Amino acid sequence: MQPPTIICVDDEIFLLRSLAETLKRKFGENFAIEVAETAETALEIIAELQAENVDIPLIISDQIMPDMKGVDLLIKVYEKSPKTLQILLTGKASVEDVGKAVNYANLYRYISKPWQEDDLILTVKEALRSYSQDQKLAEQNLALHQLNASLEQKVIKRTAQLEKAKKAAELANEAKSNFFAFMSHELRTPLNSILGFSQLLAGDPTLQEEHRKQIKLVNRSGEQLLTLINDILAISRLESGLMTLNERQFDLHRLLNFIKEMLEIKATAKDLQLILEWSSNLPQYIYADDVKLRHVLLHLVSNAIKLTETGRITLRTFQTPFPGQQSPESITIHFEVEDTGLGMNSEFIERLLFNPFQAPLNGNLSEKMDLNWSMSHEFIRLMGGELIAQAAVDRGSIFTFKIQAKVYPPAEQNSSKFPGQIPPQSVPILDQDVLSSENICAQSLALMPGTWIEQLYQSAAQCSDRQLQSLIEKIPPEHSTLAQLLKELVENFRFDLIMELTDPYVYK
Template sequence: MMKISKITKNFNKLPLQIILIISFLTPTITLVGLVGYLSIKNSEKIVKEMINNLSQEIATQVVQNLDSYLALPQQISQNNYRLVQGNFLSFDNLQSWEYHLWQQIQDFPNIAFIAVANTNGEYRAGERLNNNIFTINMVSPNNNFTFKSFNTNELGEKTNLYKSLPNKDIREQIWYKKAITQGKQVWSDLHVSYLEPVLLISNLRPIDIDNNGKFEGFLNTTIKLDQLSNFLSSLKLSPSSQVFIVNNQGELIANSTLEIPFNQKDKTLILAQNSDDKLTSFIAKSLKNKISNFAEIKNTEKFIFSLDNDNYFTQVIHYQHYLGLDWFVVVVVPQSDFMKPINATFKVTILILLLALIIAIIISLLTSRWLAKPIQELATASYDLSQGNLTKKIKIQGVKELTNLSHAFNYMAEQLLTSLHALEKVNNELENRVLTRTQQLAEAKDKAEVANQAKSTFLANMSHELRTPLNAILGFAQLMMRSNTLPPQDKEKIGIINRSGEYLLTLINNVLDLAKIEAGKMSLNPQKFDLYRLLDELEDFLRLNAEQKGLQLIFEKHKETPRYLETDSVKLRQVLINLLSNAFKFTQEGGVSLFVKPEKLNLENEPKKINLRFEISDTGSGIEEKQIQELFKPFNQTDTGKNSQEGTGLGLVISRKFIELMGGEITVKSEITVGTTFLFNILANKVDNIPMEKESFVSRVIGLQSQDVASRILVVDDKTVNCQLLSSLLIPIGFAVREAYNGQEALNVWEEWQPHLIFMDMRMPVMDGYEATQAIKSTIKGNATAVIALTASVLEEEKVICLSAGCDDFLRKPFRQQAIFEIIQKHLGVEYIYESDSSFVDHNYDILTTENLMVMSDNWLKEMYSATLILDEDKILNLIREIPPENQNLANSLQELVNNFQLEQITQLIETIIQK
């Protein structure tokens, strides 16, 4: 349909004259062409039938001629046999046969020679050579079987010797042996004459007068096969047609081309496929490709072969003679010989077609001009009308339809003139409305831009204000973790504080996701994770909140819920926290529940993909039906949410976008005073297992290599706690540290103290970090001081701004201790003293399997199983200490599961061993 539409569209662009010409020419060309085509095809069919019939007729003539040609030798042998029976001639005296044979050869001009031989090896023959030369041939044991041929006179008497050939014992000849072996009249093999280059075949008849099985001799009547070639040459079926005869070995016997069918040097027959004639050779080779040998042809076969863009109709007739001949007559007729008059007719047809085209073009041109002229006048008037000339009138005479069209055009011009005045009035009114509306839209756009800028400023400030205190929390937590005097249980609690702070940092970063969502830059980051662990962490995270409000917290998962998944775990965690936090916010009594259930997707190409459904319910105040539709709009809150004076109305918007990114959707069901249920699903891939996350530990920095001058570091931050954090980290290592609390103080300290490196906060009162950095870097000695920008902003453009202000490097808050040490080493080139923390060594662990646990005794496994069931952590830790040192990896893996509250996994693994 698209192609037809495109052709129609292009056709509409053509002028009328071209369309009319095409309309005339198309049926003419089609009709004449179709008639010519059918005529050619019908002629080809008739020619094919005619060639087949003529070929069959020629083949019949050849067969009849062969029958006649081969019957004469048999008749002569029969007559001579009667003379022997009547005792007119005898095999004992062959000399008496000479005149008789000479006389017979003169009476039969188509006979090559007539001969007689006896069992003693004597031989007599009368032979006709070319140019009607007659000879008497003889072989006798008295002259050592020398073949002698004598010329003869008019009385049949021998005269001078014509040719002599030694060692020609008749009894040793193949044709003699064949006659004696067969014991009956037969045809000899093809052979070449002794006296002249001509192909011969002999009719052999052994003579047993008394019928006692004793042969006295045989009669031989031989014919020349070149007579067959002469006959075939006389059969002119068409100028290029050809007839040839081969035996069942494919050897050439006769050819209408008068080709000599044997090699004149060694007197051997040539194969038809090796013929010097191109057509004979081609047909013979083509027949060989079609049939393995001629013996497959039982009667008559027809073929069509192509050579030089011409078809050759080939008919092969199997000729068999009752005396043993097995020949094949091949009739070849080229189609082109009969297509010449048809091609001439086709040329005439082409001329007629061209004449018809010329006539059609002339008629179409005249007709198109006759019709196009008034239409062009209408077109000109239409153009004038489009230019505003509504008073021009046109008058067309001729075709009735065009005359009516001119009247309609004039009427339309009058109506347009009337309507134009009315439109001018309406247009003035519309222009006033458009102007007013444009002003309103411009004002709305300005307001939207101001609101958008305010939102971006709010998000940036909020991120900065939240990340700044987190810097202190995480920094001091890391410092406390470095302490070697801290008890293990306190160190574990500090670890929990550190992990919670890291998670809170992730939440703060996600606050900015709304801006990314609105800009269309949010993307999915799938990763493999432990769903059970994620749910347990959320349950632990929210349990304190539930206990404070006296609410029940229920986390349930279907038994078929997979443990390990692949999707964006960060976004899933954020969605669950948003929905669960909302549920707690608006629930005063009862509780909050989370239920997880998987649904398998029948996808052949993705067999492990599942649809994971989450249902979060609460027993809160509920949401009115009219407000449910407004839940997922930015900065929109329900009446209950507004009354609570908590939240910004962004959580559900972000949650829905995250869910859609993960291939799902979210719905809400709510009833006033009963509660609310949020239902959502995500698409994820099941995975068999994941490697446990291992903490990355590096050698701890405990000091500086010896230096001539202590490295001086200036810490600039308006928050005292941030300055204390860096001072507490760097001074014990060996650095000289001073503090400043705004940009002006930093300049004063820099002028006085000349620090080697400055950690510069970028947002400060009095003078910010940008201005202070520019002032320092504007001097020659300031270029020798490395300035490291410290900022709580997560915006990427902030890094570009800091570097353009002159800062040498960039670091975001909250930072890790290792990052501080690495950036100092990068810019000052200091060398540290490291100490490997032995407490870290034990934290190397592997994924726990049943094979790992089976190294322990049955009693130990039972005690561990009992302790995990009752959640006796002290007993579990004591059992872990009983593990031998050579199985330290097992102890590390169990300790990691205990630290992460994964006792259920230990229980399940031990159950598997016990059940075995």
């Protein structure tokens, strides 16, 4: 393969030979030297070398030639081989000619005649070095462009794979959620029948006491199983993002007292103090999701009682400044559940809050923990907070979280500040004792037709939330309290409580 070629052009044979001999002596080992007496011959040599894919790093041309000026030759060379550097030999070149060579050709330098050999050799050497650097840079740019193109293709391919994997994971998650929902409904249907008939049998006066105890055991076991089924379905709804907040106005003070009354018996049975504390500025009526808040507080206090053998459990509540507050009604409410129990190390807390289905790390606690932590943690996140645990072994634990809420001042209880919502004094806490009370049955269910109540009972017995929602929509607007209560029971899958409410009207 022919080496890179330097072309020399001059119409004076003696000068052309002298130029060629000088270049061969200094650069002949790495470059071929071609000579041309006319511009036309030089262009022919360039065409032949390009046809053979021979590199042409440099052309040295005289300016004054009979057939064509050196400047015009260099312009034509630039059109055919734009990367070739050019040196112009001249003794009489005008500023205009040099400007043309700079603007329309690839002039590297011009050298006056007669040239100095050292100056010529140094100029050619620097021109060849510059050409070599440009070639290497062009090769690197080409390699970089090819690499970028390859990376783009890999990114496109990887993105397509990830998108495919994402869709597969979404389909699998949806299938899992649908399976949980279907199985939960299927399991609740026979289970509610078991609970209903066990309740009927327990009321039979002809039963012996031993049989009555056995039936009560069946009923309690069934209720525990129903709670577990409801929890599984709730967790599947959380994972699929279907769980939402159901906010309304309610009495926060009453809710806190309800928590204390519900769990004080358990605490007293273990000789523990259950203390309820709240700040003087804590509002009584707020706008938030009381069902989820009650679930979290019951769970945290109940587990604090399980973990504590001596001492006390304190439920502490106070109002804190709302960061970036835009409205005076918006507040942040801080909750703390503190105990003097066994305490937990940080690794156990992380496992408990973020991976509660693995075996506990602390053997002393293995029988004292339940699986409600994940649900409570997600409920708190839905309400705008984060569950934080501070604990030290043998020194008790403190679980804290905050929720965002709106104040519902007593002076505005009957205003339209929250359109379409129920006044707080008419919204009871949804515990079983209140729901089964005569007050709600007589003043709410009794206002509806008997056929509607019977359909409500049958739909609850079948665990059909769609039928129940359809029946609830038939409740007149003036009885919105009843509609709200029943809607929350359906959303929390408490079909057993709906059956208990409607039972007196179906079986008179």
